[in-house]
Amino acid sequence: MTTQPSPFIYRCSRCGREYPGDTLRYTCPVDGGNLDIILDYQRLRRELAPTRFPGEDAEPSLWRYRALLPVAPPPTQGTPLQRVGWTPIYALPRLRAVLGLPHLWFKDESPNPTASFKDRASAIVLAHARQIGADVVITASTGNAGAALAGLAAASGQRAVILAPERAPQAKIAQLLIYGARVILIQGTYDDAFDLSVQAAQQLGWYCRNTGYNPFTAEGKKTAAFEIWEQRVRAEPDATWHIFIPVGDGNIISGVYKGFWDLHQLGWLPVLPRLHGVQAEGSAAIAHAFFAGRDEITPVEARTLADSIAVNLPRDGWRALRAVRQTGGQYWVVSDEAILAAMRELGQHGVFVEPAAAAAYAGLRAALAAGALSPDDRILVLLTGSGLKDVAAAMRAVPSAPRIPPDLNALQRVLTHDMTS
Ligand SMILES: *Cc1c(COP(=O)(O)O)cnc(C)c1O
Numbered sequence: 251m252t253t254q255p256s257p258f259i260y261r262c263s264r265c266g267r268e269y270p271g272d273t274l275r276y277t278c279p280v281d282g283g284n285l286d287i288i289l290d291y292q293r294l295r296r297e298l299a300p301t302r303f304p305g306e307d308a309e310p311s312l313w314r315y316r317a318l319l320p321v322a323p324p325p326t327q328g329t330p331l332q333r334v335g336w337t338p339i340y341a342l343p344r345l346r347a348v349l350g351l352p353h354l355w356f357k358d359e360s361p362n363p364t365a366s367f368k369d370r371a372s373a374i375v376l377a378h379a380r381q382i383g384a385d386v387v388i389t390a391s392t393g394n395a396g397a398a399l400a401g402l403a404a405a406s407g408q409r410a411v412i413l414a415p416e417r418a419p420q421a422k423i424a425q426l427l428i429y430g431a432r433v434i435l436i437q438g439t440y441d442d443a444f445d446l447s448v449q450a451a452q453q454l455g456w457y458c459r460n461t462g463y464n465p466f467t468a469e470g471k472k473t474a475a476f477e478i479w480e481q482r483v484r485a486e487p488d489a490t491w492h493i494f495i496p497v498g499d500g501n502i503i504s505g506v507y508k509g510f511w512d513l514h515q516l517g518w519l520p521v522l523p524r525l526h527g528v529q530a531e532g533s534a535a536i537a538h539a540f541f542a543g544r545d546e547i548t549p550v551e552a553r554t555l556a557d558s559i560a561v562n563l564p565r566d567g568w569r570a571l572r573a574v575r576q577t578g579g580q581y582w583v584v585s586d587e588a589i590l591a592a593m594r595e596l597g598q599h600g601v602f603v604e605p606a607a608a609a610a611y612a613g614l615r616a617a618l619a620a621g622a623l624s625p626d627d628r629i630l631v632l633l634t635g636s637g638l639k640d641v642a643a644a645m646r647a648v649p650s651a652p653r654i655p656p657d658l659n660a661l662q663r664v665l666t667h668d669m670t671s
């Protein structure tokens with residue numbers, strides 16, 4: 251089945267100005283606002299039916315939603331591109347019982363080909379680059395966006411250039427290099443890499459994937475909302491849903507909002523789930539603006555072990571505020587200690603996530619402690635990346651293992667100590 255990409259226009263999220271969708275645009279030329287991609291909802295409403303969408307034989311990946319995507323799907327057969335998205339949802343029954351939340355769910359993004367949520371965005375951006383004949387795609391990244399671009403570009407035979415801060419976790423840098431991308435480590439912050447990549451793209455005529463700059467990343471990320479709807483929400487249209495999402499630049503939460511908003515425009519989802527943004531205490535520029543009731547976001551000097559959400563100036567902050575305000579959600583701020591505790595706790599239920607993902611669960615813990623959730627609520631925590639992405643952080647979350655000589659007595663001494671302590 252070949253589907254034409256869904257026709258669209260761009261609309262500025264700040265001033266509402268609209269621009270034709272005939273060329274690649276990044277941000278609004280008037281006020282620098284992030285651009286939303288607006289589909290032809292009237293036509294889609296006529297052509298699609300919610301109960302039969304996307305259909306029983308739809309493929310088990312984000313490409314099942316091609317009718318609602320502004321890009322033509324690339325050939326995926328026989329490559330890792332065929333398994334981006336359609337990630338599992340877990341109940342973790344023992345954890346539900348501990349928390350007293352019988353309708354709690356976890357969506358695990360680590361089965362994506364490069365082990366993070368970012369594959370959703372990179373898949374769609376690469377499809378768009380291919381469609382418009384762009385040769386080289388560049389991105390700045392704290393690690394995961396770059397790994398996703400590098401891995402999927404390798405899968406599709408496209409060329410990727412990645413600018414990452416030199417202090418990115420080793421596993422993420424290893425991924426970039428193994429996938430054969432052109433990798434340049436920047437002696438500076440993610441924000442420095444961001445500015446440099448935009449300049450390079452302009453100078454060299456390259457296609458720029460940057461999060462919170464390229465409008466197509468949110469179109470990839472919205473597919474998580476489609477999945478949450480298809481996997482859970484559609485069956486319980488009257489329930490109150492709360493979704494916990496870790497926030498750095500704010501593009502994941504904006505993308506998830508966009509997915510639910512698309513479904514609402516189609517008339518398939520009467521009430522949008524409440525979106526809860528979770529930021530690390532030391533990197534909470536968006537949460538600060540939310541608490542102060544302001545629209546303007548003041549940059550911070552980011553300090554957190556959760557590198558994927560360590561951002562000085564969030565590039566999608568305005569839409570990240572809108573997503574939470576429009577859905578009646580909240581922002582939550584969590585400490586690095588709470589993030590490590592969350593990693594440990596999830597691990598004990600068989601789920602190994604990186605610090606940024608654990609932050610979403612720490613946010614749920616904070617909301618629960620604040621009395622903001624009830625046992626009737628439907629709750630989903632978005633676990634955005636695998637724990638293998640940042641082994642050093644994982645080692646900080648747990649006590650080290652005892653070391654003994656290969657000797658039964660020594661083993662017995664350790665085990666006795668375990669049982670008595
Ligand atoms: C990028 C990332 C986030 C944060 O997404 P933003 O769009 O920057 O808010 C959270 N978790 C993981 C694992 C990520 O890679």
Ligand SMILES: [Zn+2]
Pocket residue numbers: 262263264265266267278279280281282283
């Ligand atoms: Zn504008």
